[in-house]
Amino acid sequence: MSDSDTLLLNVPLDALHRELGGKMVPFAGYSMPVQYPAGVLTEHLHTRNAASLFDVSHMGQVEITGADAVSWLETLVPGDIRGLGIGKTRYTVFTNAQGGILDDLMVSKLGDNRLFLVINAACKHADVAHMRAHLTGGVTLRPIEDRALVALQGPKAAEAMVRLAPEAGAMTFMTISELSIAGIGCLATRSGYTGEDGWEISVPTARAEELVRALLAQPGVMPAGLGARDSLRLEAGLCLYGSDIDTTTTPVEANIAWIMNKRRRAEGGFPGAEVILGQLATGAPRLRVGIQPVGRAPARAHTEITDTAGNRLGEICSGGFGPSADRPVAMGYVPAAFAAIGTPLKLVVRGKALDAHVAALPFVPHRYVKA
DSSP states (O other): OOHHHHTOEEOTTHHHHHHTTOEEEEETTEEEEEEOTTOHHHHHHHHHHSEEEEEOTTSEEEEEESTTHHHHHTTTOSSOOTTOOTTBEEEEEEEOTTSOEEEEEEEEEEETTEEEEEEOGGGHHHHHHHHHHTOOTTOEEEEOOSEEEEEEESTTHHHHHHHHOGGGGGOOTTBEEEEEETTEEEEEESOOSSSSSEEEEEEEGGGHHHHHHHHHTSTTEEEOOHHHHHHHHHHTTOOOBTTTBSTTOOTTTTTOGGGSOHHHHHHOOSTTHHHHHHHHHHOOSEEEEEEEESSSOOOOTTOEEEOTTOOEEEEEEEEEEETTTTEEEEEEEEEGGGOSTTOEEEEEETTEEEEEEEEOSOSSOOOOOOO
16 A cells, blocks of 8 residues: 555545445545446446436535625625525636636525535635635634535436435425435435436435435445546536636636626626626637547547647547447637637547547536426
């Protein structure tokens, strides 16, 4: 065992992952299952056809309370938190003074003065420090250290959930509720990171294994690891922090400007507003786009993108083979003049310039259950 291995943290379900045959790998400082014996391809396709259970306990969970909680969070993100209804969830980002993205996160409103945040594993300590550095007197921030987080995803997720928590069936996409699942008190959001229907479930650590065993016992549910989670989110056209978005990309460049509503665009008041609102007004110099390689050869992250004459345009930020799409799929940044769907491109793969074109996202249609 290397020194780096000894520093890895274990998630609460570590023993269960090993019991189930999970192949454990280092990820964001944790030992996490990248796959189980069925393999990434089977896990991916099973998620699209039935339901899979992912452990995402490495993610950060944070509770923010206080009379000023909502207005305070709006000073750090460009999203509309004031207009978020109780029991609703919203995707947004932390921005810096240059308009770059510090992290993307999910914000849920549990009460007038109570917010629940889920933040990325690799960024969670920096995120908490960032929030603490900007705390005001009317706000209390509490990292939640005693809960695991799991994601049940797929078209048969609802069947499994309703058997264990009948009231879950009334929930719709991007809503949150306190549920009793198999007799265990949980906080569940109908959302996920695969493009499929499903729930992310926050559960007390002491009962996490009990919950997971109950979910895995449902017909059609199998465990899935980080490998399938990544290929599923790529097909769904969803951003991975550190690959598709980071401090050098703005929400406009990342093609997620939809996170800002009319009021936030008019009022500003978030870090980097001048840069971001300027790009909204005059256009961003580059944009994240879907890229469809021609043929069967996948283009991985950092593959060079050129125009048809061989001039460098940018690089792939996420890429691989999409098992459900049954073809290579990728995303990358190109100058705005090359961002129109259908624009021909070249991808330099192992020294060869292969044909590609800008494609619509997502590669596989989302199947969220909306109101």
